[in-house]
Every structure is written in C-alpha cells, then in structure tokens.
Amino acid sequence: AQSVTQLDSQVPVFEEAPVELRCNYSSSVSVYLFWYVQYPNQGLQLLLKYLSGSTLVKGINGFEAEFNKSQTSFHLRKPSVHISDTAEYFCAVRETSGSRLTFGEGTQLTVNP
Amino acid sequence: EAGVVQSPRYKIIEKKQPVAFWCNPISGHNTLYWYRQNLGQGPELLIRYENEEAVDDSQLPKDRFSAERLKGVDSTLKIQPAELGDSAVYLCASSLGPLGTDTQYFGPGTRLTVL
Numbered sequence: 001a002q003s004v005t006q007l008d009s010q011v012p013v014f015e016e017a018p019v020e021l022r023c024n025y026s027s028s029v030s031v032y033l034f035w036y037v038q039y040p041n042q043g044l045q046l047l048l049k050y051l052s053g054s055t056l057v058k059g060i061n062g063f064e065a066e067f068n069k070s071q072t073s074f075h076l077r078k079p080s081v082h083i084s085d086t087a088e089y090f091c092a093v094r095e096t097s098g099s100r101l102t103f104g105e106g107t108q109l110t111v112n113p
Numbered sequence: 114e115a116g117v118v119q120s121p122r123y124k125i126i127e128k129k130q131p132v133a134f135w136c137n138p139i140s141g142h143n144t145l146y147w148y149r150q151n152l153g154q155g156p157e158l159l160i161r162y163e164n165e166e167a168v169d170d171s172q173l174p175k176d177r178f179s180a181e182r183l184k185g186v187d188s189t190l191k192i193q194p195a196e197l198g199d200s201a202v203y204l205c206a207s208s209l210g211p212l213g214t215d216t217q218y219f220g221p222g223t224r225l226t227v228l
C-alpha cells in the first residue's frame with residue numbers, strides 16, 4: 001500500500017521569498033506523483049504531476065517539483081511567492097498499475113506581506 | 114468547459130437525519146469519485162465509478178452510506194442516518210478514465226455539519 005507524508009503542516013513565509021513544501025512517499029511499486037492546491041472553500045486544483053521522464057516538473061503559477069526516487073521525495077518549490085499563493089497544498093501518490101489516489105495531510109502555506 | 118458541479122455547497126442537519134449530495138462530472142468523463150475530507154486532513158476515497166458501475170467501494174461505510182450513478186453521468190451520495198462524525202467536506206471528482214495518468218478534476222465540495 002502507498003502512503004504520503006507531508007513533513008510540514010504549516011509554512012509561513014514573507015512575500016517574494018522562496019518556499020519549499022516537502023513530501024515523502026512510500027510504495028513498493030512505481031508511482032505517479034501529484035501536487036494539488038486548495039483555496040478556501042474551493043475544491044482541489046492540480047498544480048503539477050510527475051508521470052515519467054524528466055524528474056523536474058513545472059506546473060502552473062510558477063511552481064515546480066523534483067522527483068527523487070532514491071529519497072522517495074517529491075518536494076514542491078517556488079522561487080518567489082505571492083500573497084495569492086496562500087492556500088493548502090496536498091501531495092498525492094498513485095501506483096502506476098492502480099487507480100487509487102492517496103493524499104498527504106496537507107501543508108498550509110501562508111504568505112505574509 | 115464547465116468543471117465538476119456539486120450541490121448543495123453547504124448543509125447543516127441534526128444527527129440521525131438523512132442527507133444527500135449531488136455531483137455532475139465534466140462532460141465525457143467516465144470515471145467519477147467521491148472523497149471525504151475531514152478537517153485538517155487530505156481527501157480519502159469513498160467510492161469510484163466506471164460509468165455506472167461502482168468498481169471500488171471498499172472505503173464506503175455501507176451501513177449508512179449509499180451512492181448511485183444512474184446512466185453513468187450524475188451521481189448522488191447519501192447518508193442515512195447521519196452521525197456527528199460525518200461532519201466533513203464531501204468532494205466529487207471526475208476523470209476521463211481510471212488510468213494513473215488520467216488527471217482527476219475536483220468539484221468545490223459540500224461542507225456537511227451534523228449537529
């Protein structure tokens with residue numbers, strides 16, 4: 001069975017600072033990896049996904065993530081955050097042969113002026 | 114293109130009452146999911162449909178929860194009777210198919226409060 005651990009429940013940063021949201025996963029087979037963002041009172045929106053190929057994945061809103069198989073990690077980064085990036089971010093994993101998406105518990109990113 | 118539509122957005126009921134949630138997936142999406150998101154946690158899958166067939170309902174508490182997807186389009190999730198612990202956000206998602214490469218698109222959710 002797969003699992004996801006988001007290492008920080010809350011990350012406060014100042015506007016225009018860089019940010020990294022950490023995600024580790026566990027699975028005995030090959031996986032696909034995803035980052036979703038959830039704004040208050042809204043559903044989840046896909047930021048980016050790793051399916052295969054280059055381990056550096058670029059997504060929407062200037063976010064990127066790097067898949068590290070040896071460390072079983074998929075950390076999300078942005079070089080300069082905006083107030084509007086304040087939201088809950090969820091890392092998720094899905095086995096390549098399966099259909100169930102397993103989410104982490106989320107990281108609340110708060111960008112302060 | 115319209116996204117996943119859910120209604121109602123909010124629902125407050127007393128315990129032991131029934132409640133139902135409705136979901137209209139993105140047009141052409143054959144796979145539909147219902148998730149429950151407890152406060153401060155990530156979504157957890159309740160049930161997955163391929164067209165009108167429930168193919169993964171192992172996480173659905175079948176003593177009080179039921180779901181249907183008539184004609185393979187809209188879906189309804191029902192709780193009867195509701196318990197205090199059912200307070201959560203219920204999310205519907207859809208995808209073209211069940212493959213791991215198929216992106217799941219989420220609706221805004223229904224926030225249920227059981228008093």
